[in-house]
Amino acid sequence: MSDIERQTGQFAADFQRVRSEIGKVIVGNEPIVDGVLTCLMIGGHVLLEGVPGLGKTLLVRTLSEAVHLKFSRIQFTPDLMPADITGTNILIEGAAGQKEFRFQAGPVFANIVLADEINRATPKTQSAMLEAMQEHSVTVAGTLHRLSEPFFVLATQNPIEMEGTYPLPEAQLDRFLFKLLVTSPTFEDLSAIVDRTTGTPSPPISPVLTGETILQMRALAREVPLAPKVREFAIKVVLGTHPDSPHAPAQVKQFVRFGSSPRGAQAVVTTAKVRALLDGRYNVALEDIVQVAIPALRHRLILNFEGQAEGIAPDTLVQAILDRARAESDVKIGV
C-alpha cells in the first residue's frame, strides 16, 4: 500500500470518526454535518441558515467538542462592536507602575468560531470578520495579529426574523465556502431527537482530531488531481451563474444580476476534492462537482429585481446550470 493510499484511507476514517462523534448528538441532517466537516477539512467557512431551534448552534458546539481545538462563540447583536470580536488594545498597569497598551484578543482568536445570528450585527461589525475569515489575521491599531490555524468560522443566521437584521453584504457572503440550509427534521429524526433529549443525557463527546491532523487533511485534500474535463465542467458551472455567459441557462439570464466570483470556482473544486477522497477515489468526478455546487454557489448568486420579485430560489438556478452543463458535457456517440 502506497503512502497516498494509506493517507487517503486515514482521511476517510478520520472524517468518519468525527461524523460519528457528532452523530451522537446531532440527529439527521447528515448533509449539513458532511458540509460542515467538508469545509473544516478544506479550510473554508460555513454559513448555516435555518429557523431557530434546528440545532445549528448545537452542531457547531458539538463539532468543537469532537476536535481538539479552541472554540469560541460570538453572539451577534445590533450593538456588538468590531472590537468585541477582534479584540482591542487596553491600558495595563505593570507591577512597577508603568502603563502600557496590551492587545486583548477577542473571541475571533480561536480555532472554531461560532458567529451566531451573524445577520443581527451591523454591517460594520459584520465586516470585522472579513479580514479574519479571508486572511486569517486581525489588524488592530496597525498591528497584525495572526490567528492560529486551523481557523474555521461557522456563522448562523435566521431567515425569517428579518426585522432588526442586517443582511450580509455580498463581500461577506463570498467569504463563506458553503451556505448550508438547515431544514426541519423528518418524522424519524424528530422521534430520535425527542428520545435523546428527554431521556438520559447523551453520551459525552470525545475529541477525535487535533488541529495538526486537520491541517494535514487539508493538505492532502488539495493534492487530489483534477482532470481537465472535470475542471472544464466546474468552470462551466461557475460561469453559468453569470447572466451574460454563453453557458448560462435561460433562467439565469432572466433572474440573475451577478454571478459567482472566482471564489465560487475555488469552493466548488476544493470541496469536490474532499468528496472524492471520502469516496476513496484519487480523482474528482463530475458527480462531486454536482454535489457541492449548490451549497457552494447558492449564496453567490445575486438575483435581479425580477428574480427577487418572483421569489426564485437560487438552488433552482444552480440546478438549472448543472443540468445544462451536464448536457453539454455528455458524450454523444449514438449508442
Place this chain on the structure above:
Amino acid sequence: MSVQNLAAGSPAGSTGPLNRTLAAVAARIRALVFLRVGSYAFTAAALIALIGVGLSKASLWPEPSPWFAGGLAIGAIAVAAVYALTRPLSKLDVARLTDRRTDLKERLSSAVEFQALGVDPTAPFYGEQMTDAALHAAALDLARAYPARIPRVLWLGVVAAAAVFCLYFLPTLPAFWPKHRAAEVAEVKRAGVAIVKLAEQHEKAADQQDLKETKRAAVEARKLGEAMQKSKMDKKQSLVALQKLTKKMEQTQQKMAEQRLRQMEKAKQAGADLKKSLQQMQKEVEAKRKEEEARNAQQAKNNPQKPGEKNSAQTQNQKPPQPQSQASKQAQQAMQQMAEALASMDKQQMQQAMQKISDAMKSGQMSKEEMKDLQKAIQQLSKSLEQSGMKDEAQQMADLSQEMQNGLDNLDPNTLQKMAQMAKNLGKKMGGKGGKADKDALDEQTLEQLADALKSGRMTLAMGGKPGQGGNMPGNGFNGKGHETSPMKDPNKTDPRLIAQGKPSESKGIGKTKSAEEFAKYAAMKSAPSKFLPNGQIKGQRSKEGNELQQNYTGDPEAFKSNTPYYQAYVSNRKQAENSLNKENIPAAYKKQVRDYFDSIKP
C-alpha cells in the same frame, strides 16, 4: 483478470489493462453504432423499396428490379458500416462514455487525460489514480456496460423487407402463378421434355455413325431442353434460345454445304483436268502409232518384198504396228468414264469405271505399251483424286500405278490378275459408302433434320401449342414431321366466323381443298354479317378496268406462308417494338430481351 490480481501484480501507474479495455470498448461501440445506424439505414431502404414496389403494384410506378431493392439494402448497410468504422472516436470519448455507463466516476477519463498530459505516473495521487483506473477497467463487464440491444426500428425494417420479398417472390412460386403462367411453364416443360428426347435420339445416332456436328448440336439441344424442363427459362427465353440454337445449326449446316460444294468444284476441276490429260495422252499414242505406221510404210516401199521371199534379218526386227487391242480401248473408255465420274462425283460410275479397267487388265489382251499407257493414265488419275480431296483413294491409285510399273516387264497372268484385283477393290471402295464425304453428307443431313425438328417445335411452342390454322404446317411439336391442317376440308361445314376466331378445331372449321379461293368463295356464299367481328363480312370489288376481281377478307391465311416478305415484317415489327420500348417504362432487362429476340431473328 480480477481487481485483486491486478492490484497484487501490477506496478503503480500501469495503464496496460486500461488501454486494452478502452480498445475493446471502442470496438464494441463501433459495433453498436453499426447495429443502430445499420438498423435505421436498412429500415429506410426497406421502406423505400416497399413503397416503390407498392406503387408499381398499383401501376403508378415502374417495378424496380429486385437487384435494385437488394442493392439499396446492401448499400444502406454498407454506408452504416463505413460510418461506424470511420466515425471519429477518441480514447477520451470512449473513456468518458464508459465512465458514465458504469458509474466509474471519471476514473477512466481522468486517467486518459493524465496520460495525455504526460504526468509522471509515479507522482503522488497520479500513479494511484491510474492504477485505480486500470483496476476498474480490468474488472469491466463490457456486455453489461454496452448491451447489444436490437433497435426496435429494425423489426419494422425486417417486416418491410419481408413484405418486399413476398411482393417480389411470391408471384414466382407455382402456387401463386396465374393460370396462363402455369400453363406457359407447363408448355415450356413439355417442350423441354420433347427436345431432350429428340436430342438424345440424334445424339445416339450421331454416336453410332460418328457424326461430329450432329453430336455437338444434339448435346447443345439436350442442354437447352433440360434447362427448359427444369423451368430455368420462361417461354420467351426458351424461344430466343431455340432460335439461336437453330440458327447456329443452320450456319453449321451451311458451312458444311459450302465445304462440300468446294470439294465438288475441286473434283469437277480434277475430272476436267484428268479428261484433258487423257485426251492428250490418247493423242500422243495415236500420233506415235501413226508415225510408226508411216515409217513402216516407207520401209516397205524402199525394200519391196518378193513373193515367197522370206523376211531378211532387218525386216524381221521391225514388226508392223499392232492395232489397238479391244481391252485397251475398253480401258481408255473406262478412264474417260472415270474422269466424268470424278467431275460429277458419281461414285457408282467410278466403281463401274474401275471395274472396266480391272476387266481390261484381267483379259490379258493389252500389250506392254498399252499397259504402260494405262499405268500413266492411272498415275494421272491418282493425282486428280488427290486434287479432288480423295486422298485415300489417290494413294491406293498411286500404289496400283506403281504395281503396274513394276510389273510391266513381266506381264504374266498372275501379275495381271493381281493388278486387276487391286483395281477392282479400289473401285469397290470408291463406289462404296462410308467415306469422309459420305459421312459429312450424312452429318449435314442429320443436322438438318434436327434443326428442322427444333424449328418446327419452336413454331409450335410460339403458337402456344395449338395446331396451325390452315395450310401445311411445318410441324406439330418436336417430331419435325409436321401435318397438314386446313379449315377447308369440308366447305359445307365451314363457318367463317369460327375460322376468323381462330377455332380450327371446331367441326365447322374444316375444308377440303385447303385453298384460300375456296374459302373466299364459300365465305361469299354465306355472307351473313358477323356479330363478333367488324370485318367478318367479306366484300369483293372489281378494278376500274373491270377485269380484275379484288377481294378483301379476314380469315385463315395459309399457315406459315405469309404474303408479307420476312424482312418487311421484321422491320415493321422491330420498329413498333422499339417505339414501345422507348415510350414505356419497361425494365432494362426486358428491353434487352426484346432486342435480343429481334437480333436473333434478323434476316
